[in-house]
Amino acid sequence: MTFFRRKSLPAALLRWGAWLGLSVAAYWTARLAYADQLSRAESLSARVRAVRLAPLATYYERLAEKRAESGGDPLPDLQQAAARDPHNPERFLQLGLRAEWNGDFALAEGSLLRAAGLSRLYQPKYSLAQYYFRRGNADLFFRWTRAAFETASGDVTPLLDLCWRLRPDGQWLAREALSLRPEIAQQHLLFLVRHQQTGVTGPLARHLAETARSEDLPVLLEYCNECLASGVGGTAADVWSTLCRRQLLPYQPLDAARGVSLTNGDFRIRPSGSGFDWRLASEPWLHAAESAGGWRLVLSGKQPESALIALQYVPVVRGRRYRLRSSPCSNDAPCGQGLHWLVYDRPGEVADIGRDTDDGLWFTPASDLVQLALIYQRAPGTVRLEGSMALSRVQLEMLP
Numbered sequence: 001m002t003f004f005r006r007k008s009l010p011a012a013l014l015r016w017g018a019w020l021g022l023s024v025a026a027y028w029t030a031r032l033a034y035a036d037q038l039s040r041a042e043s044l045s046a047r048v049r050a051v052r053l054a055p056l057a058t059y060y061e062r063l064a065e066k067r068a069e070s071g072g073d074p075l076p077d078l079q080q081a082a083a084r085d086p087h088n089p090e091r092f093l094q095l096g097l098r099a100e101w102n103g104d105f106a107l108a109e110g111s112l113l114r115a116a117g118l119s120r121l122y123q124p125k126y127s128l129a130q131y132y133f134r135r136g137n138a139d140l141f142f143r144w145t146r147a148a149f150e151t152a153s154g155d156v157t158p159l160l161d162l163c164w165r166l167r168p169d170g171q172w173l174a175r176e177a178l179s180l181r182p183e184i185a186q187q188h189l190l191f192l193v194r195h196q197q198t199g200v201t202g203p204l205a206r207h208l209a210e211t212a213r214s215e216d217l218p219v220l221l222e223y224c225n226e227c228l229a230s231g232v233g234g235t236a237a238d239v240w241s242t243l244c245r246r247q248l249l250p251y252q253p254l255d256a257a258r259g260v261s262l263t264n265g266d267f268r269i270r271p272s273g274s275g276f277d278w279r280l281a282s283e284p285w286l287h288a289a290e291s292a293g294g295w296r297l298v299l300s301g302k303q304p305e306s307a308l309i310a311l312q313y314v315p316v317v318r319g320r321r322y323r324l325r326s327s328p329c330s331n332d333a334p335c336g337q338g339l340h341w342l343v344y345d346r347p348g349e350v351a352d353i354g355r356d357t358d359d360g361l362w363f364t365p366a367s368d369l370v371q372l373a374l375i376y377q378r379a380p381g382t383v384r385l386e387g388s389m390a391l392s393r394v395q396l397e398m399l400p
Contacts, residue, residue: 035059044070051077057085061094075102082111089119093127100131116144122152126159133162141166146176149184156184160191170197174204182211186219193226202235209242217248224275228313231346233369237315240275251277256315256368259398261322263312266393267294271310279311294327294392301386305378309339312372314396316365321399324372325360327392338378338385344371362399372396 031053038050039059047063060081064074075098082091096111112131115124125148132141141162148159163173170192177188185208192201205223212220220239227236241253251263254276263276270290271278280288285303289296297309316322324341343351345366353363363370372394378384 039063042066044072051080055080055084057081057088057091060084061091064094064098073102074098075104087118089115089117089121089124091115092118093124096131097127100134105135116147120151122148122154125151129159130162133166138166149180152184156187157191160188164191164195170195171200174200177204178207182208182213182216186216189223190219190226193223193230196230198227198230198232198235202238205235205239206242209239210246212243212246212248214248217243221274228275228369231367231369233313233315237276249275254315256317261314261316261398262372262394262396263314265395267391271295276313276315281308281310283307291390294390296388296390298388299376299385301384303376303384305384307376308373309376310374310391314370314372316368316370317398318365318368321362321364323356323360323362323397323399324394325397326394327390338376338382339389340375340377342373342375344373347371 035050035054035056036059038046038053039062041047041050044063044066047059047066050059051063058081060077064077064081067077068074075095078091078095078098082088082095085091092111092115096108096115099105099111100108108131112124112128116128118124125144129141129144129148132138132144145159145163149156152159160173167173173188174192174197177185180188185204189201189204189208192198192204201223205220208216209220220243224236224240227233237254237256240249241255243249244251244253250269252260254260254263264271264278267278269277271280271288273279273282280286280297283303285300285307286309287298287300289298324343326341341361343353343361343363343365345351351363351365351370353361355361374391376385
């Protein structure tokens, strides 16, 4: 009988130990659950009780939020949160921003450096660059700006704005972008163009065109459009031709020196309205549809007395003589009834042109970029033109 009693004693101790462990676990589970509930309460005192019950980083962070809402200083609570979660960059990021707000710049800088060192993401490095911008430390600002650009994956325009405010040097910014990933360098390119810096973006734009993928086309086409709108055709033509040569665009590369200046002259491809391709007027009185060997345009008769139908930017050689010929407009809207081709040396400035008896025209451009336009102009004594016309071929020849 004594043997069985001695044998059952360890088992009883194990049972009591297990029961005690479960009781302690249940107690702490209940305590943490209660602390979590208190940390979400609306009263400041409840959140203070929460960190006393369970001094966890998350609860200190919630206490800091409520203390700030109540007009108090959340900095000590944020310090406690960071101390209890020392490998979390977000804790140090919040601490650094609040410390700067409080004027504790040593704590702010140290905390932001800690956050940037713990994280490979963009935001901590961007926040550190912002800090040095606000402190007027250009050297450290640009150091952390580069680090931020190297890790960025989204919109970096706010950081580019800071760079421009501190150093409005388009050539320097374009040069810096050459070593960055294409998706970030593209943003540099558009930023510079929108700040009227097209004159310094040539090397960057050509570099991006040489390495572009199909998903990069929208940015490079926007660049071409911005350049053309500013009258800067040379670099835009280089970028466009590179994209064509690499078969990212379905057109023949341009080469004005060899007389290859017109794009999509046979209207084989639907006009894209971008870059050096045709731009058709988008108006309710004009309808465009594919037809055999070209495009059919239908005028409703409600168009203005003077209206643009189609336009193309064309790179040319200044001072050389050119001849433009087009296929008959055909059907019920012949070209002689108000439809004419014009050439603009600059927007709104018609080039000096002459017309042939076969509806062709010749001109000598005064610039390296012209606009070739098909316009409607109601002839005096006639009603507005109504009907369809076929666009099937336009030819531009550089004469000897």
